[in-house]
Amino acid sequence: AQKVTQAQTEISVVEKEDVTLDCVYETRDTTYYLFWYKQPPSGELVFLIRRNSFDEQNEISGRYSWNFQKSTSSFNFTITASQVVDSAVYFCALSSPYNTDKLIFGTGTRLQVFP
Amino acid sequence: SAVISQKPSRDICQRGTSLTIQCQVDSQVTMMFWYRQQPGQSLTLIATANQGSEATYESGFVIDKFPISRPNLTFSTLTVSNMSPEDSSIYLCSVAAKSYNEQFFGPGTRLTVL
Structure with a gap:
């Protein structure tokens, strides 16, 4: 069975702090894809990143970075210098x-960034 | 990426009635999915809709309650039948671009059942 666990229900930070959102997954498949989506208060689901199981390189996109580690079945997401607009x-x-x-x-994980 | 639109964007309905939600994509896609997001919850897949075949429903969802149509490669509808307040949710359509294995979501339909 496939499963995704985000143990952090809610995180609050002050603007400009770095924050890491944890993601642990379970699957028996050798080929799989991992995603992160953002859902702001407007409700729309915004695609952030897709990673395939054969690509363990970390990725950075502006203030966002992702750490994929197959050894621990984790795909964590870090926001550097958080901003209020990251609240979602x-x-x-x-x-x-x-x-x-x-x-x-x-x-x-609900992230609240306070000014 | 695909541009997806949904109609209606929101609705308030009476118990016992039905609502049909439309999903339109700006390009041809093989697979379309319908998800439900109950208030404060995560997204749960209702069914997968492929053109030319019956939709495949996930455990806990049945065709009589959530009939789906997929008449062509750019359009699908989801009907929420005989609604109750427990059906109050956001319903989202998504499409998979097979060559990229990416999934894009529509803006969602916010349904409130009184």
């Missing part, structure tokens, strides 16, 4: 071509 719910998700590519979502 962040979802980690898993999919597999052996499972019709449907997304299995974690329960989400």
